[in-house]
Amino acid sequence: MAVSRLLPSQEAEDLLDLVRDFADKELASRVDEHERTETYPEGLFGTLGEIGLLGLPYPEELGGGGQPYEVYLQVLEELAARWAAVAVAVSVHGLACSPVAAYGTPEQVERLLPDMLAGNVVGGYSLSEPQAGSDAAALTCRAEKVSDGYRVTGTKAWVTHGGIADFYALFARTGEGRRGVSCFLAPGHADGLTFGRPEAKMGLHAIPTTTAHWDGVVLEADRLIGAEGQGLEIAYSALDAGRLGIAACATGLAQAALDTAVAYAKERTTFGKRIIDHQGLGFLLADMAAAVGSARAVYLDAARRRDAGRPYSLEASIAKLTATDAAMKVTTDAVQVLGGYGYTRDFPVERYMREAKIMQIFEGTNQIQRLVISRHLAR
Amino acid sequence: MEHARPARAPLGDGARRGERQARVNTGGRRLTMKSGINIVVCVKQVPDTATVRKLRAEDSTIDREDPNSSGVLNELDEYAIEEGLRLKEAHGGEVTILTMGPAKAAETIRKALAMGTDKAVHLMDPALHGSDAVQTSYAMAQTLKKIGFDLVILGSESTDARTGLLAAMLAERLGVPQLSLANKVVVDGSAISIHRVTDYGYDRVESSLPAVVSVVEKTNEPRYPRLKEIMAAKKKPVTTFGIADVEIDPGRIGLAGAYTEVAEFAVAPPRAAGVVVKDEGDGGVKVADFLTSKKFI
Numbered sequence: 195m196a197v198s199r200l201l202p203s204q205e206a207e208d209l210l211d212l213v214r215d216f217a218d219k220e221l222a223s224r225v226d227e228h229e230r231t232e233t234y235p236e237g238l239f240g241t242l243g244e245i246g247l248l249g250l251p252y253p254e255e256l257g258g259g260g261q262p263y264e265v266y267l268q269v270l271e272e273l274a275a276r277w278a279a280v281a282v283a284v285s286v287h288g289l290a291c292s293p294v295a296a297y298g299t300p301e302q303v304e305r306l307l308p309d310m311l312a313g314n315v316v317g318g319y320s321l322s323e324p325q326a327g328s329d330a331a332a333l334t335c336r337a338e339k340v341s342d343g344y345r346v347t348g349t350k351a352w353v354t355h356g357g358i359a360d361f362y363a364l365f366a367r368t369g370e371g372r373r374g375v376s377c378f379l380a381p382g383h384a385d386g387l388t389f390g391r392p393e394a395k396m397g398l399h400a401i402p403t404t405t406a407h408w409d410g411v412v413l414e415a416d417r418l419i420g421a422e423g424q425g426l427e428i429a430y431s432a433l434d435a436g437r438l439g440i441a442a443c444a445t446g447l448a449q450a451a452l453d454t455a456v457a458y459a460k461e462r463t464t465f466g467k468r469i470i471d472h473q474g475l476g477f478l479l480a481d482m483a484a485a486v487g488s489a490r491a492v493y494l495d496a497a498r499r500r501d502a503g504r505p506y507s508l509e510a511s512i513a514k515l516t517a518t519d520a521a522m523k524v525t526t527d528a529v530q531v532l533g534g535y536g537y538t539r540d541f542p543v544e545r546y547m548r549e550a551k552i553m554q555i556f557e558g559t560n561q562i563q564r565l566v567i568s569r570h571l572a573r
Numbered sequence: 574m575e576h577a578r579p580a581r582a583p584l585g586d587g588a589r590r591g592e593r594q595a596r597v598n599t600g601g602r603r604l605t606m607k608s609g610i611n612i613v614v615c616v617k618q619v620p621d622t623a624t625v626r627k628l629r630a631e632d633s634t635i636d637r638e639d640p641n642s643s644g645v646l647n648e649l650d651e652y653a654i655e656e657g658l659r660l661k662e663a664h665g666g667e668v669t670i671l672t673m674g675p676a677k678a679a680e681t682i683r684k685a686l687a688m689g690t691d692k693a694v695h696l697m698d699p700a701l702h703g704s705d706a707v708q709t710s711y712a713m714a715q716t717l718k719k720i721g722f723d724l725v726i727l728g729s730e731s732t733d734a735r736t737g738l739l740a741a742m743l744a745e746r747l748g749v750p751q752l753s754l755a756n757k758v759v760v761d762g763s764a765i766s767i768h769r770v771t772d773y774g775y776d777r778v779e780s781s782l783p784a785v786v787s788v789v790e791k792t793n794e795p796r797y798p799r800l801k802e803i804m805a806a807k808k809k810p811v812t813t814f815g816i817a818d819v820e821i822d823p824g825r826i827g828l829a830g831a832y833t834e835v836a837e838f839a840v841a842p843p844r845a846a847g848v849v850v851k852d853e854g855d856g857g858v859k860v861a862d863f864l865t866s867k868k869f870i
Binding site: 205215216259 | 683684798800804
């Protein structure tokens with residue numbers, strides 16, 4: 195049963211229909227095999243790009259889909275309900291396009307962005323380092339000015355699509371302190387650029403996450419996005435939007451877990467009745483449904499503020515915190531509903547539970563979200 | 574295995590008649606092929622096969638305007654649309670969607686336009702309600718005569734009524750060859766040939782244009798609509814015709830005058846248990862016999 199949604203336009207309704215159809219046929223059918231064998235879904239991002247899902251929230255004039263965040267995030271939610279790793283990678287791609295879209299020169303926008311938003315090239319995001327995650331300003335990767343551009347040396351961590359992406363939004367140090375970080379649109383393949391073996395992650399197996407080693411990689415001067423030293427500002431400008439992307443992914447994951455649990459609870463009988471009719475289990479499912487509904491409500495509230503041009507940083511943090519904690523709870527309870535079967539890999543809920551955990555960690559840990567929220571309260 | 578036998582197509586297919594007609598057509602009807610093929614794809618909105626489908630108690634017809642039931646584009650029609658689009662991409666021309674149905678069928682038109690077709694014609698009139706296959710073919714044929722075509726493509730049947738009759742009836746009414754059950758369609762100039770799937774492989778059936786083709790599933794891989802096409806769809810022309818616009822005689826359509834009548838209907842019984850073969854040393858033979866009786870082997 196499709197999630198009932200209030201959408202702002204007929205074309206958004208048609209878009210969501212398309213996404214559900216696509217996700218059922220192309221994602222749901224392949225997810226188990228790729229997650230089990232940890233293999234990359236070759237060709238899938240090409241198709242996502244072709245149908246127009248890799249540039250949704252960007253303006254049509256720039257080659258994007260011209261969709262409000264309210265719609266874009268619900269698309270992400272539907273993708274995540276079938277295949278979280280793919281939805282996360284779509285969100286990361288959107289994030290990787292944002293520096294050029296927001297800070298690029300008109301020439302850079304015209305030269306680079308159309309291919310990025312059409313999905314002809316797929317992007318990764320490279321801010322974190324082994325010793326600089328939440329504390330992004332502690333990053334040490336250097337971009338040393340040389341005659342024909344910059345020479346990049348250092349190690350980046352947790353790069354989604356690492357080794358596969360065609361470009362990376364790369365943050366590296368051109369000076370000291372908080373104003374010493376710059377943003378680059380780096381190529382996916384270059385002399386001196388190597389990637390570590392994919393991390394052996396708990397979930398999101400189909401899309402590799404790697405370290406990236408920049409060993410004197412030379413970038414042309416026109417790969418600098420924004421001004422030298424503007425890097426952290428650029429990175430932070432996209433954080434709120436990125437958090438909403440993860441909130442939407444987490445909501446989709448929770449919805450999928452709820453749907454699986456409800457379907458199972460209607461079929462499985464104990465003591466002569468369906469287990470959904472046992473109040474103990476019915477209430478557990480009710481709490482799960484309430485958690486999914488509130489997760490969706492908070493991220494949509496934040497998205498509508500963004501679409502209206504209002505501040506939404508507080509709401510984005512609340513959404514990320516609420517939706518990802520909801521996903522953790524709902525997916526864990528879904529395993530409980532399925533009992534021993536839920537603990538096996540014959541059913542998807544154990545995967546959902548593993549995938550939910552990362553949602554509480556990346557794009558700002560939920561501790562960082564609480565920090566953001568409490569600072570807003572202390573103003 | 575290929576059975577190329579255009580001159581010996583079984584009766585009822587229309588291909589033989591098509592050969593004759595080809596000569597008539599060459600001198601007669603002028604094709605619009607100079608600027609590509611004028612393709613009309615007939616589509617139908619049907620109840621989603623994934624849901625429980627109901628008939629209306631009062632007249633045993635499908636409630637096509639129930640806002641709670643999700644109507645979808647008949648699955649086989651997606652292959653018809655894809656085939657139309659591919660022929661257009663190869664030869665030029667345009668693809669027009671034709672549907673008959675109530676206002677709700679506009680959803681299906683939007684989906685078909687979002688796949689990349691050019692324009693649509695919606696035949697909509699309360700008087701059409703309850704029309705059976707014979708009457709529907711009359712109404713559709715009248716509309717096709719009005720809008721013109723080089724090639725009409727249909728899915729070989731709809732998932733609701735499943736009569737699979739419309740292509741044949743349309744061809745007859747339009748006086749053009751019918752090439753049925755195609756899983757491959759090739760147009761060369763004003764000639765068309767198809768592979769018609771059979772139990773033993775396929776027949777190659779040829780005729781001239783104009784013609785009516787029905788396609789089976791797996792003819793191609795229907796494309797997904799693209800966001801850009803979804804946005805463009807609302808700017809594409811959709812013409813709505815009532816029965817008077819296409820000179821349909823109200824006495825020849827509608828439930829009252831239908832040639833067929835649903836006397837009663839019931840929910841299909843749950844599937845019976847399968848055949849159990851007890852292996853007494855001859856299990857393999859019995860299984861093979863069973864599969865042979867079902868024409869699987």
